[in-house]
Amino acid sequence: MLILECPYCGVKAEETEFHAGGEAHIKRFGPGSSDADFEGYLFNRENPKGVHFERWRHANGCGKWFHVVRCTMTLEVFGSYSAQVSEPPQEIRDAITAKRPGWCWRDFA
Amino acid sequence: MSTRLSTGGRLIDRTKPMSYTFNGKRMKGFAGDTLASALLAGGQMMMGRSFKYHRPRGVVASGAEEPNALVGLGQGAAFEPNQRATTTELFDGLSATSQNHWPSLEFDVGAINNRLARFFPAGFYYKTFMFPRVAWKKLYEPIVRQSAGLGAVPKERDGDTYEHFYGFFDLVVVGGGISGLIAARAAGRAGLRVLLMEQTAHWGGRAPVDAAADGATVNDAPVDKLVEEIVADLATMPNVTTRLRMMAAGVYDHGYVLGYERLTDHAPEAPGPRHRLWRIRAGQIVTATGAIERPLSFAGNDIPGVMLASATRDYIVNYGVSPGDRVVVVTNNDDAYRTAIAVKKAGLDVPIIVDARAAGGGALAQAARDLGIRVENGRAIAKVHGKKQVEGVSICAQAGEGGVLEEIACDAVAMSGGWSPVVHLWSHCGGKLTWDEAQAHFRPDVHNSPKGDAGETFVTPAGAANGAMQLGDVIADAGEMAGRAIAALGGTVRAEPVTASAPDEVPMQPVWLMPQGAGPKLRMKAWLDYQNDVKVSDVQLAAREGYESVEHTKRYTTLGMATDQGKLSNINGLAILSDALGQPIPQTGTTTFRPPYTPISMGAIAGTARGAAFQPLRRTPMHSWHEENNAHWEPVGQWRRPYCYPRTGESHAEAVSREINQTRSSVGLLDASTLGKIIVKGPDAGRFLDMLYTNMMSTLKPGKCRYGLMCSENGFLIDDGVVARLDEETFLCHTTTGGAESIHAHMEEWLQTEWWDWKVYTANVTEQWAQIAVVGPKARAVLQTLSDDDLSAETLPFMAWKEVTLAGIKARVFRISFSGELSFEVAVPAGQGMALWLALLDAGAEHGIMPYGTEALHVMRAEKGFIMIGDETDGTVIPQDLNLHWALSKKKDDYLGKRAQQRSHMADPNRWKLVGLETLDGSVLPDGAYAVAEGVNENGQKRTQGRVTSTYHSPTLNRGIAMGLVLHGPDRMGEVLEFPGTDGTVSKARIVDPVFYDKDGEKQNV
Secondary structure, eight states, X not given: OOEEEOTTTOOEEEGGGSEEEEESSOOOOXXXXXXXXXXXXXXXXXXXXXXXXXXXXXXXXXXXXXXXXXXXXXXXXXXXXXXXXXXXXXXXXXXXHHHSTTOOBTTBO | OOEEOSSOOTTOEEEEEEEEEETTEEEEEXXXXXXXXHHXXXXXXXXXXXXXXXXXXXXXXXXXXXXXXXXXXXXXXXXXXXXXXXXXBOOTTOEEEEOSOSBOSSSBGGGHHHHTGGGSOTTHHHHHSSSSTTHIIIIIHHHHHHHOSSSOOOOSOOOSOEEEEEEEEEEEEEOOBHHHHXXXXXXXXXXXXXXXXXXXXXXXXXXXXXXXXXXOEETTEEHHHHHHHHHHHHHTOTTEEEESSEEEEEEEGGGEEEEEEESSTTOTTSSSOSEEEEEEEEXXXXXXXXXXXXXXXXXXTTSTTEEEHXXXXXXXXXXXXXXXXXXXXXXXXXXXXXXXXXXXXXXXXXXXXXXXXXXXXXXXXXXXXXXXXOEEETEEEEEEEOSSSOOEEXXXXXXXXXXXXXXXXXXXXXXXXXXXXOOHHHHHTTOOEEEETTTTEEEEOTTSOOBOTTSOXXXXXXXXXXXXXXXXXXXXXXXXXXXXXXXXXXXXXXXXXXXXXXXXXXXOOOOSSSSTTOOHHHHTTOEEETTTTEEHHHHHHHHHTTOOSHHHHHHHHOTTOSTTTTTTTHHHHHHHHHHHHTSOHHHHOOOOOOXXXXXXXXXXXXXXXXXXXXXXXXXOTTHHHXXXXXXXXXXXXXXXXXXXXXXXXXXXXXXXXXXXXXXXXXXXXXEOTTSEEEEEESTTHHHHHHHHBSSOOXXXXXXXXXXXXXXXXXXXEEEEEEEEEEETTEEEEEEOTTTHHHHHHHHHHHHHHTSTTSOOEEEEOGGGEEXXXXXXXXXXXXXXXXXXXXXXXXXXXXXXXXXXXXXXXXXXXXXXXXXSSSEEEEEEEGGGHHHHHHHHHHHTGGGTOEEOOHHHHHHHHHHTTOOOTTTTOSSSOOGGGGTOGGGSOSSOSOOTTTXXXXXXXXXXXXXXXXXXXXXTTSOOOOTTOEEEXXXXXXXXXXXXXXXXXXXXXXXXXXXXXXXEEEXXXXXXXXXXEEEEOTTSOEEEEEEEOSOOSOTTOTTTOO
């Protein structure tokens, strides 16, 4: 059972306090988008062995959605940050680089 | 035959005799016995039969790894199958029954399988039961069912209680042997909060037993003394918690540990819960879980009387039990010599020690010779003689093929194939293993450890669990590894010299098959997995048939799949597989270690969450009235809603009819408080709802209501309900009863993660309001008697809402209808709900007002052709399927689900569409029935062209009515479809308009 930190309340809590919400930083495609773009948006997900960006909600706490970066292999958590950004902030990227030099995930590195 | 020795037994108390029954027979033991030791003491060597061949089986181990001695314990509400006799502490009055035999343990019909063993090879089930297909139902399935399962299923409800317990510790030490004790004391002295747990009822582990045989000392004192001293030390430390009879069942992410404490298994009359499940968060975990001895693979190694050398020693030293008068010891390592010495010291005979190593053993071997025991090197057991009991062994050369050199009579065999560290907990959360060539075992690779949230190592193996096999090494390793865990927590370790003096051992030599050139006949009787009857020959066959992955071989042969999860058999099996594949053992690897370490009770997992405490019960403000008025409850999520209110002598169906007739002809009441109510407020509230609902909500005027549909981004219908605009910035969204929480979460997800710059707040106010639907032609008359406000159609038209005072209570009245009748849904603060309910009953008395339940609600909505989320929808249905095009805004560029509904499959004209269905004979269609079409599909099943989604008896129309989704349904009005039932009958129904009642909606709009 993971321990995650909610960036809004600053609480480090058990996984049962949170609700997992799948992959982070997915760009929405609506009416007018191509079939390929829409399919990618709805169904195609990363399945990395290593650094991964996820959405979590502090469901049994403050109720806020946030992002978590962790290693799917060792379960190490590199950091959590607001869900209200379209790409990870620099200090999060630096924290990952410190532990996993040369990492990349989708277009982020 | 096994028996009790006249002296000895460090764990038993001969002054406290106890009586118990085995298969109904009264037997005697002592306090401190396990069921296994007591059975052995009573001469009961045979304790069960194997699963597949029903071979007679005796106890082979003395601890948690036991595969054979499984029994049913207790009776009635306390009955539990598949309990290991080796870990069951004896108590007065214990009742045990053996398993897997019929009619009796001694005489068993199923043992015929043993004679037919060559027709039951690996993968037998896969090979045999495939064809012909027709034989499956009548022949194969009954046979498989008859022989499936281990033990008997309890017939009564579990009569015991269980609980959960939360624990938070700096350091959790698993295992109360020498290593664990040393680690816990060091951490305790460093001031850390420590939990030390030991799965058995005793501290000290194996070391005191070994010392009894070899005379080892620690700090020049007996090993027992060190154990006592540390246990006494720990008892003085307030920061250290110690628990016996507590096992670490699993290690999980980021230092989470499940502890399984058996509180009253050994004392069933004691008060309190039987088991306690500890949910522990640990900063660091030390696994001092010891090691498990491996059997040797020789023909007949499963005959009762063949035991692990360590178990033989345990029974003699711990319980004063002789496994037999003449004990042959067979080994590939020095440790088993301790058993020979223990047997000899107990006054029993060791006719021979068979050492497979050509060069033989070291100091312990010399000690055995000095006691006059004959030791033969480079030898092996070719075969064990006997059926239900060992009668003798044939000795051969280990290097050969089994040519018999000598026959030796004996009644017990003690075997040792070396030791495997218990790496389960280390491996549960990702710890990797390394193959130790010298000791021929996997041990933790400390460079590839389980990692915590900060990337730190959080599990540290210590002692034998880390591959340190000799006492001196164990003590040194435990100190070293505990120091690492303590340092990781910021503690400091005070050096305490503990020096051990124990005989030096010479290296073991891997022996995976005995003799190494054993032919097919011997290999067919050389057991790897005792419980699942997997032999050397089965694993070799699997390899020949192309199984290369160890995970596949496991499932094909069932090696390691029994309740012991391969604790004894896995390494031997891996070695045989590796040999057959011609590759080194580490290349074959291990199967995955998964929690729990040994089975834990379902009761412990449930804890107190059973019966009424299983989940919270949500009650509406009028719940108690329903209860007092004989409501028949229907669970709806965590709510209970009245299904109907049957009167004396009335069936449920009659009650439902009465409630509907009253409502349609006069007036009825519905407790609608469970409906979801979500406030959406802010300058962008309208814009937000336009994205969430398929229709336009931003144009709704304050004071008005609008029915809306919600779809997922996938296009599927997820909820529906009426939205009321309270003021310019505020909307009240009604959801389905089950959807309140999930729809609120859905709103928050989109608001927070996609449109976070929109100025909107949401609040789920479902429980803040009581809501009562007043329904029927007399509804206005009843309400008007309670209010001075004008409730006429002119001031409060259909699909409008108004704030009024009713019976002195400020209320919101919504003119909305889910029944097709004149209907007012009245919302008041929850605390006023009951007062209003009673006032309405009183005011409506002259019209015969009565409450109606959810079934009447369902029937009335179906009569009107209104859809119900969860009936007409199942997560694959889009609004277009339900002919709800009118609710899909064409003006909006975007809403959730719009793009998805343009995908080719969603726009397919062949999607099944909603219609009404009327049986030709007026009967009620079976729910969920499929309409069949011409021909068959590729599986030979009849093609289908539709299915029933809702079906009821309509008292209003006095006939069965239904709704369903049908291929091209709306274009096929009047056609008759056939719906085969599960009982062989076929119902015929005509496709009709889904609105059965008041098609023009005149009744609701008055």
